[in-house]
Amino acid sequence: MSIVASVLLVLAALLHVYIFWLESFAWTAPRTRATFGVSAEQAEQTKPLAFNQGFYNLFLAIVVLVAVVLRGTGPHSASVALAVAGAGSMAAASLVLVASDMSKARAAATQGTLPVLALIALAFAG
Numbered sequence: 001m002s003i004v005a006s007v008l009l010v011l012a013a014l015l016h017v018y019i020f021w022l023e024s025f026a027w028t029a030p031r032t033r034a035t036f037g038v039s040a041e042q043a044e045q046t047k048p049l050a051f052n053q054g055f056y057n058l059f060l061a062i063v064v065l066v067a068v069v070l071r072g073t074g075p076h077s078a079s080v081a082l083a084v085a086g087a088g089s090m091a092a093a094s095l096v097l098v099a100s101d102m103s104k105a106r107a108a109a110t111q112g113t114l115p116v117l118a119l120i121a122l123a124f125a126g
Contacts, residue, residue, distance in 0.1 A: 001071045001079055005121035009068050009083055012090055012114035013061040019111070020061065024054030037103070060086050060093075064118075083122055090115035 026032045027050040028043045067082035094112025097104050
């Protein structure tokens with residue numbers, strides 16, 4: 001795994017940790033509601049779902065971070081497999097987001113760009 005791929009993976013993981021925080025702990029805050037385009041009423045109604053969704057983002061971030069840690073300490077194949085699984089899931093989730101609601105294209109691009117770039121870097125690293 002290249003340094004470029006590792007940096008992109010860490011950045012993608014950090015973004016997903018931030019999304020975790022927004023969804024799981026700041027969901028009803030005005031700024032978070034504006035970010036996700038939900039009203040105060042919608043935020044209250046969907047708070048348990050957002051809490052759960054946030055943890056999905058956290059777990060994806062953990063998988064990607066473990067891949068980066070293994071890059072220097074563990075088997076190369078395990079590191080790459082975890083990186084592809086984590087970043088691939090992040091990228092796929094962004095595709096699902098935009099496919100389900102085209103008004104979320106900007107959010108999907110934000111969520112999916114770093115993982116896609118990391119996957120490209122992984123592919124070129126051989």
